[in-house]
Amino acid sequence: MSWYSVIYTRARQFKSQNLILGTLVQWSFYVCVLIELSVLSLSSFVYYYITGRLIANDIQASCYMVFYGWITFMMLWAYFRVITASPMRVPKEYEMDETTDAKLRAVTPFNPQGRPMLDSSTELQITTQRQIMDEFAAARGITMVEVDVQGRLRYCYECRSIKPDRSHHCSSCGFCAVRFDHHCPYLNSCVAAHNYKFFVLFLLYLEMWLIWNVISAIQAITHYFMAYEANKHLDWIVPLCCLFVLQFLSSIWPLGELLRYHWQLISLNETTCEQAKIPNIRGDPKANYDIGRWKNIEIVMGWSLWLVPVRTSISDGFHHPINYVSPISGDTVVRVTVATADTDGTRTSPAVTPLP
Template sequence: MSWYSKIYTRVREIRANNCFLGTILTFCLNIFLVIQILGLFYSMYVYVTITVGYYVQYKAQAIVYLIISTYLFLMTLWSLMRTIFTRPARVPSNYQPSKELQDQLAAVTPYINNRFEADKSTPAQIQSQNVILEEMCRSLNIKVAECDQFGRIKYCYECGHIKPDRTRHCSSCGKCCVKYDHHCPWINTCVTHSNYKYFLCYVCYTTIFVYWFLFTSIEGVVRYFIWQKWMEDLSKIIIYTVLMLFGCVFGYFPLGELVIFHWSLVGYNETTVEQTKPAVLRNDNMADYNMGKSANFEHALGWGLWGCPIESKVSDGMHFDIRYVVLEKNHFIRVSQEIGGPENSANDTPTPTPNDTR
């Protein structure tokens, strides 16, 4: 559990016992978000009043600077608002089995320190759990491809439902999220299937805005030394120095590295948690979700307008094409098949149909 997950968990515990104090602490979790918003507005104010309004000497240049900076600022703000106000994707109710089956599963799962510890199950318990989990899928008429390290269908004991593929339980929020990427303390929300595009837009536009501010503000620093108005412009150069220092730091880490990291993830059709702990797929533990860069970007960012934070998803975040790998005549064959959904049966085994030989 990460440091911020421990904080979120503790706040939830306090809120359960003291609603007033818990509400205050919950609001305080937005501190990083508030700092970012204030920083964006203040940076834009400094850029307009000092860089464009004071140091830039040519009207045409000032107009171009103002147009570009305003566009980047508005797109950054729009992307941020879409990210934080879009509800994280949750597991639908049709993945929740009957109370009877839940009780049967709980009866064969170790319960230690007030929580279920499925990973500490005996081989006999694992076998019984598998039977019950398969029955859950049959009764719900759903099919999932992912499993845990013991080959069991993934089930959340805290939320009480079968986990759709690529769904993870967020320890910070205490709920399962569909195509969970990570919980971001900087914006105080989960990044999931529903808001991943907006989050990526926010990170990209913020990074571009920071570097635009840095590069175009160099002219102001140069003019300060040329004009030699040491005391008259001292307050301006101090503000410049502080903002440029923060810009250099945050432009490299975390913003710059986040852009590189997430574009790499999109290219391989992975999430942040899958990059650290790859998904295990039944019937073929070498299978993955990588369908090629073009298909991967379309799946993550939608049908088009990738640079615009508008709705463009092409999937529901619970059904995915899977590349299965089967060994045949000493070479691998990649195949694609969509898994999951109420239209499939739980015990159907995917039959690979080769479409790309490697």
């Protein structure tokens, strides 16, 4: 558990004992958001008040201001969509009733802190756990392809529910999120299926915003040293140079590297969690969700309006096309480009191509 997850967990525990003070503590987590908006406001003031004055051509300066305003608007639009999008929690139909949950806990070892120790389960316990979860899923008409290394469905003992494929428990938010990627304390938001597109667009427009600030600052600083004496208008050039250095460095690392990383995840149809722990898909442990770069991009960004912070995803977060790659008899290998899994784990293959 990360340091901020510990803080979030303790805040929820405190809120359960003191509703009013606990709510105020949770609201205080938006302090990072307020700091970020304050820095943005300061940077915008410097850009309009100083950078615009140091660009000699009035027409050019006006075009710069308009373009800067557009980038800022798009960035803020994506930013507020990230932090205000309603969390996509695992639905109630995945939640076990108390009786079934009690049966499962009775055959599950726990440590002194009350956390399940699934790796310490005996063969008999593993068989019983698998049977309880499979019977529950069958009774609810729930189908999943992801299982753990022992072939059990993934179960959250905190939320008391079966985890849908690609879903994980967010210890910071305290619930299981659909297609969970990570929790961002700097946005005070869980990044998952409900806002992942907005998060990526925010990174993109923030990177563009920083680069445009750097380009404009280079021209403004160059014009200053060509047109003004060294000691004239120091109240202009000093803050501009300071912001230039900070924005130039931030555009390279960490923001530039973070944008590159998430673009790679989208291209491979992976999440941050899945890069850390590869999902185990029953029927083929080598299977993955990578169905080709452009199809992967469409799953997250939709068919159109990729650069607009509106919901366009073609995925509901629960059903995912799977790329199966598994050996069969002899040396022959088959690759299923797009497939789904039946309730018993067998594969339905609309397109199968033999490989040498």
